[in-house]
Amino acid sequence: MSERTRQTKALAWLAVLELYRRKDMVVVFVLSAVILLPLAVFTPFGLAGASRYMNETALLLVWLFSLVIGLGVSSRLFPPEFESRTIYPMLAKPVARGTLLVGKYLGALAASVSALTVFYLAYGLMAGLRQGVWFPVVFLQAFVLHIGFLAVITALGLAGSLLLTPSANLTMSGLSIVGMLFFGQRLPALAATQSLPGRTVLTLIHWLGPHVEFFDLRQRVVHEWPAIGWGVCLVVLVYAAGYAAACLAVAVAVFRNKRF
């Protein structure tokens, strides 16, 4: 194992430990239980049998919490190091700046994916027990694409943390991700209805913005639509890898030129 790989693994492991040390997961699970338990026993008009509203709510919570965890972890990777000046001994190890950044990114991604795995396992068990369907293909695809979503948002949060203040980074990243989830699909149609300056802006957002809605298979999972082709799945994952790589390239460029 090369020195760089060993350093990267050590940095990544630290980020994973940090997530579980702060007990975020416990809060998330308690909150989910408080929301989902009353829904589980709800029988509208006295008729039992409806389950999709419950699945949709559960998956919405999974998406919300994964967004909060992914953005929260990635945007907190560097600012505390700068504030407490622990970045100096870290860079004096010696660890190359690129290695430090990639290691921290992989750590944030691993931490977010580990939390996501727990969420999806809990959801899969809940859906299996309620409906008797255990981990269908579309569910596995939803999980795989959700990992792609985390790869994009952690890279975005990390790049933003080097360019903006922590609060501005969280606000901008959160708005752009939620905005794309809601409107990303409709951007071409929205652009077509606008006059020139607005149309150009919307078209630019369409081409350059993070199309996180590609990773959202909730509609297929909740409403039991067939799985997508694995080729399409691969294309979406390539998009995620490309977008994350572009964000990391920006972050590396900024970090290399940063004066502490």
Add this chain to the structure above:
Amino acid sequence: MNRQRLQTWLAVSGVGLVVALGQAIPFCLEGRLPQVPGEDVVALVLGDARLEISRTLEDKAEEYFHGGVRHLNCTMESDADERGHEGHDADAHGDAEGHDDHDHHDAPAAKGVTGFDPWSWVDQHVHVQEHRHLKGDQTVEVLPWLWAASRMSPRNTQAYESGAYVLAYILKKPDEGVRLLEEGVRNNPASPELDFSLGEVLLNKLHDAAHAEPWFVSTRAKCLPVQRDAAKAEELMQLRLRAVFYLGYIAKQRGDADRVRVCLEEAESLEPQHEVVRDLRALLETSGTKQ
């Protein structure tokens, strides 16, 4: 110590003053307060926004009916109308009942990007583009949203109608549908649509013409006031025609040909070319009493 005691007394006095005002204001300003007595917390907090939220919840039910896909030109309401007409033919004339899926071809969304757009290609392959309806027992999935819509705003008559349609016609629970419509009528006494739906469920699903007839009578009565809005007036006239048909149909079942003739005359005076006029004539012909 004295300072602490003073603070305690001030706090107790403040709480006492708030309680006294809370009791005195409704008593002194009775009838002049903005809130209606007896309204629940949701009503007080959200006010008229409740109706909009309720309609959003109803839209969600429509989305569920189409497997999570929003189709603007196909709604449960349009399906209910088709079903209503089929029910008209099927139940009133003794034919087989049923409502099959129909094909809607939505116009493709306007595209702002000319040429090949890889992002739109990915989007079309990831998100569902097909059109389907929930069928049979699966339709129970829309009920939580319709329940929430009717609870969020009791003024949303469409939520009651859609909920009753699903319960009575699709899930074969007409008693539950009747209960829901009765609640809707209590909350919306001026709405002829709910009276009509209630009459239809009683007649078509519970075959209780005696209890259905007063609801068609009340529908007709509620449709009579003149409307300034032309679209609303046309809507009410169509509803009145349908109520008149059912009144004629029930009269025919009783063997009351004179009453059928009165209904036919009323329908002819409203719209001579309407299918209801044709159907009422057919009723008179089959009873052998046409003049």
